[in-house]
Amino acid sequence: MKGVIALVLYFLSRHSFAFPSPKSLRLRNPSNHKFQSFEPPTAHLTSLQKRVSPHFMTEVDESVAKNLEPNNGSWLNDVINLVGSSTSVVVSVTFFAVLAYRRDALMVAFFIGSISNGILSKVLKRALNQDRPDDISSDIKFKPNDKGMPSSHAMSLGFICTFAALRVPHSKVFLLLYVVSSLYYRVKKNLHTWNQIAVGLIVGVINSVGWNSLCSETSAFSVVKFLEKSILPSNGLLPVPLLIIPAALGLVVVGSLECRLQQFFKGSKEA
Numbered sequence: 001m002k003g004v005i006a007l008v009l010y011f012l013s014r015h016s017f018a019f020p021s022p023k024s025l026r027l028r029n030p031s032n033h034k035f036q037s038f039e040p041p042t043a044h045l046t047s048l049q050k051r052v053s054p055h056f057m058t059e060v061d062e063s064v065a066k067n068l069e070p071n072n073g074s075w076l077n078d079v080i081n082l083v084g085s086s087t088s089v090v091v092s093v094t095f096f097a098v099l100a101y102r103r104d105a106l107m108v109a110f111f112i113g114s115i116s117n118g119i120l121s122k123v124l125k126r127a128l129n130q131d132r133p134d135d136i137s138s139d140i141k142f143k144p145n146d147k148g149m150p151s152s153h154a155m156s157l158g159f160i161c162t163f164a165a166l167r168v169p170h171s172k173v174f175l176l177l178y179v180v181s182s183l184y185y186r187v188k189k190n191l192h193t194w195n196q197i198a199v200g201l202i203v204g205v206i207n208s209v210g211w212n213s214l215c216s217e218t219s220a221f222s223v224v225k226f227l228e229k230s231i232l233p234s235n236g237l238l239p240v241p242l243l244i245i246p247a248a249l250g251l252v253v254v255g256s257l258e259c260r261l262q263q264f265f266k267g268s269k270e271a
Contacts, residue, residue: 132144132193158202
């Protein structure tokens with residue numbers, strides 16, 4: 001056995017073995033049964049890679065980056081977008097629904113104060129004459145063309161939510177979260193600056209506190225008592241047919257009907 005091992009070692013030491021290079025593989029051609037060299041098309045592959053890679057890798061990088069984005073807070077952004085984009089409709093419809101349901105002196109007084117607050121916001125916008133941010137988000141369908149200082153949305157929310165919170169104290173937390181979400185959305189979409197939001201909110205809150213005190217029954221001049229004695233019928237309720245008045249006023253003042261009509265006619269002319 002030792003002799004056989006010694007003979008194998010001697011044979012290996014006398015001969016050297018060379019393995020073929022990967023770049024020069026000898027493949028058998030089945031058509032003529034001859035061996036021929038195969039060179040990888042390196043130059044062709046390099047050229048193809050240069051043409052395809054930039055576009056392909058760009059799409060891959062964007063896809064990977066999108067998939068790797070953290071999902072933390074994505075649901076919160078969805079909630080903020082939903083609340084902010086629907087604030088005008090939700091608040092207007094809810095306010096009118098409560099007014100139509102109750103029709104009492106307090107709700108009528110609430111409506112008068114809200115409309116007065118909305119008119120004041122338009123007067124202040126013309127007086128201060130401060131533009132909105134230039135780069136309003138592209139996903140805003142109806143881009144406002146009025147001035148930005150103060151924010152009429154902030155003034156309306158400040159007035160309505162403060163009045164409601166003073167009358168229904170257990171709604172304070174919900175109303176606060178709603179106002180913060182809605183106004184943050186308007187800054188996020190560059191509809192207003194933080195200063196425009198802050199001024200509008202402060203003015204709206206001050207107006208609401210003052211109007212609420214005037215609506216109190218202990219006030220020297222109570223708006224609610226005045227409406228009950230001098231304006232409303234003996235039952236103290238606003239007649240149903242007269243609901244058309246607050247509906248029309250709300251659409252014009254709070255709903256910014258004139259801005260939407262201007263945008264509509266402008267779009268029609270461009271088309």
